[in-house]
Amino acid sequence: MPWRNTDDPYRIWVSEIMLQQTRVDQAEPYYQRFTDAFPTVHDLAEAERDAVLQQWEGLGYYSRARYLHEAAQTVVREHGGTVPSTYDGLKSLKGIGPYTAAAVASIAFGKAHGVLDGNVIRVLTRVFAIEEDSTRSATRRRLQALADALVDPDEPGNANQALMELGATVCTPRNPACGECVLEPVCEAADAGHPERYPVTPESKPIPHHDIAVGLVFDEAGRLLIQRRPDDAMLGGLWEFPGGKCEEGESPDAACRRELQEELGITVETDALFYTLKHAYSHFKITLHAYPCRIVDGTPTPEIDQPMQWVTVDELADYAFPRANRKLIEELKRREYAPSLFD
Incomplete structure (x- = not known):
């Protein structure tokens, strides 16, 4: 892994942020691409936000x-471009919580702070047969105390990385390789013969599904209307085609017309359905229905925190989009689509 071959705190920090919600094999190409585009904290701080989001897309x-x-801008502005070397200094930066602060402090600066990611939680709950719900704050505090007590003060970075990788490669969620594990002699879950019982978590709820209708709003020059999502929304800062959820009993084309009226103050005529795709997020699934549209009344007027642009299909590549929208863009290019609404 490339982030294991550097002592640059900036690059270690980038890798740990990426690995918060992403598997190692998925994160590695993004890490390479991101650090090629922004090799130093100064480069990242000086970049336009849209450029950063495109590299993350x-x-x-x-x-x-x-x-x-x-946070990179804060490091440059308030710390002279030097990443803070202490746990508290790191934790003061935007987006850095206890886990990331401990990981960067230990790996980059040799500070004795135990990390507590999903892999470490699984190892510790199995070794100590912790019966409490691992998602509860009290249980997390107990696990953090164990991680801090167990970390090697002489080599905290190596100790933390070893524990994380033990969980990722040996003490896996399903079919753990207990016979290959160096902790098997002291592992209470392995001794009891049911390691997969841990960590204890609440029962999973059914994954909801939503139908989403979006408008491919064309002007007479063949340009498309796109809108940027609010920063405080899911997928905040990314661009998208305007639209939203279908209400109960509402057809997707009716939802498309309603959403564009509510969001942008325009009345549109919809053409035949252009494309339907399914996409899964972490906590829900969607079916996206895309309709070519022509404005028949009104001028698009977005909310102040949702700027809009008219762009050609080729120019869509210059903007960062959610993955589902990107699939739609690829289909527009593949078909070399031109609307029939103005014929």
């Missing part, structure tokens, strides 16, 4: 990219 949880960008 497809990795998900986009608030991580926005916060990383803001």
Whole structure:
């Protein structure tokens, strides 16, 4: 892993932010691409936010990219471009919580702070057969105390990385390789013969599904209307085609017309359905229905925190979009689509 071959705190920080919600094999190409584009904290701080989001596109949880960008600007502005070397200094930066602060402090600066990510939680709850719900704050405090007590003060970075990678490669969620594990002699869950019982978590709820209708709003020059999502929304800062959720009993084309009236103050005529795709997020699934549209009344007037642009299909590549919208863009290019609404 490339972030294991550097002592640059900036690059270690970037890797830990990426790994918060992403598997190692998924994160590695994004890490390479991101650090090629922004090799230093100064480069990241000076970049336009849209450029940062474009490099992050497809990795998900986009608030991580926005916060990383803001934190880099803080490091340059308030710390002279030097990443803070203490746990508290790191934790003061936007987007850095206890886990990331401990990881960067231990790996980059040799500070004895135990990390507590999903892999470490799984190892510790199995070794100590912790019966309490691992998502509860009290249980997390107990686990953090264990991680801090167990970390090697002489080599905290290596100790933390070893524990994380033990969880990722040996003490796996399903079919853990207990016979290959160096902690098996002291592991209470392995001794009892049911390691997969841990960590204890609440019962999963059914994953909801939403039908989403979006408008491919064309002007007479063949340009498309796109809008940027509010920073405080899911996928904040990314661009999208305007639209929203279908209400109960509402057809997607009716939802498309209603949403564009509510969001932008325009009345549109819809053409035949252009494309339908399914996409899964971490906590819900969607079916996206896209309709070519022509404005028949009104002028698009977005909310102040949702700026809009008219762009050509080729220019869509210059903007950062959610993955579902990107699939739609690829289909527009593949078909070399031109609307029939103005014929």
